[in-house]
Amino acid sequence: MNPEQNKGFRISIAPMMDWTDRYYRFFMRGITRECWLYTEMIVARAILNGDAGRLLAFDEQEHPIVLQIGGDRAQDLARATRIGADFGYDEINLNVGCPSDRVQGGNFGACLMAEPERVADMVCAMAAATRLPITVKHRIGIPGADRYEDLARFVELVSRAGCTRFIVHARIALLNGLSPKENRTVPPLRYADVYQLKSEFPHVTVEINGGIRSLESIQAHLRHVDGVMIGRAAYEDPFLFASIEEKLFGNEPKTRESVVAHCGAFLEQLVKDGSNPHRLTRHMLGLFYGQPGARAWRRLLSDQRFLKTSGARCLEHALRQRADERELVQV
Ligand SMILES: Cc1cc2nc3c(=O)[nH]c(=O)nc-3n(C[C@H](O)[C@H](O)[C@H](O)COP(=O)(O)O)c2cc1C
Incomplete structure (x- = not known):
């Protein structure tokens, strides 16, 4: 259940709202067995108050699979984590990277990077609710907290609270003016910040995300970090993952x-x-x-x-x- 333990690295397909639903994930399992899959972000309150069965159901073949949760209240997140664990997910991830207005309206997503102590409390509550690994997907920064030192402080506090993996989208989240779509292409990517994070926190697992579209660039990033997460390229060119499966994991080529x-x-x-x-x-x-x-x-x-x-x-x-x-x- 933990393929990267053999290889020492992880490749994953990013959580993408409206795209990485259970139908997409089943399809991708026909291409890759080794890469980790994510749900779309599911709001903790929806898990608690909505139809959890419909929101969380998945096929056994989708393992290894991560449930991504969004929220800003430690108690809600802890309860949603417990429910996700009971459904059989392999890992629970907290979204601290989404810049959308709708998400900010609920005071969660990327704006939480301004409050590392609060994220640490949320992670601590989630970790206490399950034995599954709790991970965080976040940005390199937000306006007002966009220096490398801010990122390092965030990771320091949140790792101490029990986060076992940081998936870092190497782009500042712009919280005003740009749509989430525009904020996936500007401002520029800063991969060097993510590499520095790994070199200064060698005991922390760091996975890089943002603008990665080919086997060659995955291999280049793996020289610096523990994993690579791919978003849009996994949707636009899903068969890219057949070459990842073959060249990185040594499995039979697929057709x-x-x-x-x-x-x-x-x-x-x-x-x-x-x-x-x-x-x-x-x-x-x-x-x-x-x-x-x-x-x-x-x-x-x-x-x-x-x-x-x-x-x-x-x-x-x-x-x-x-x-x-x-x-x-x-x-
Ligand atoms: C259609 C779409 C929906 C997304 N939804 C989510 C989401 O639910 N949770 C999240 O953390 N990121 C979400 N993202 C961001 C991606 O996970 C990823 O961080 C971003 O696309 C950058 O990676 P890429 O350059 O490889 O696409 C979404 C991206 C796209 C394109």
Whole structure:
């Protein structure tokens, strides 16, 4: 259950709201067994007051899987942690990185970096609620606390409270003016701050995140830190993880067709339950990224009429039509 113990490093796919739902995660497990998966951020209050079964359910194949929680009250976070642990998650992560207004409205996410003592109290309460590792995903800083010394103080206090892994998005969170989307491309990334953190806190596990899109850059970062987290590239080019699996973990190479086969029974069950196949196929549009026939694949799997008429066989049909289109392109 802990693949990086063998390798000494961890590769993970970032929590991404509306993207890393259980359908996406099941699909990705057809590509990678070793990489860690995250849920989307789930607000602690929603776990406590909402339908926890619907919010937290996942498939056994998704292990190792981390539940990411957002919140600002230690007691709520501790109770949500306990519930997450009972559901069988492998680790619980606290979101201290999201710059969205909606999240700030609840006084959580990246704005909490201004209050390291408070984050330490929250982590302490979460750690007391479970034996699972408690980890924190955060930024290198926020306006007003954007020097390396502020980051180091944050990590110092929060690690003493029991956080076992820091996933550091190497970009300052801008809390006013920019949308979360804009704040994923500006201001510039500062990887050197994350490397310095690891060298000054060698006993702390540090994972780097932000703008990492290739096997080569993952390998370069692993010379400095304990892990690499990938966000958008994991969604846009999911098959990137087949080369990670092969080159970094030494596993058998996968084919895209085997990934489609992995999703077959899952899709059949989905359709049998009366769900729209789009719930799964919307996450698979990038499977042929950069390959001949990629456009046909995307077009078909986003076409509601095609999905409705093909039902559980939509992947199979799309695979065939993509192959036909590829031949036409090659002729
Ligand atoms: C659509 C989308 C949704 C996101 N939702 C979350 C989230 O729920 N929790 C979180 O900690 N970060 C969230 N993020 C930020 C990512 O986890 C990651 O830190 C960011 O995209 C930078 O990594 P990348 O450059 O590899 O994409 C989201 C990013 C995207 C693109």
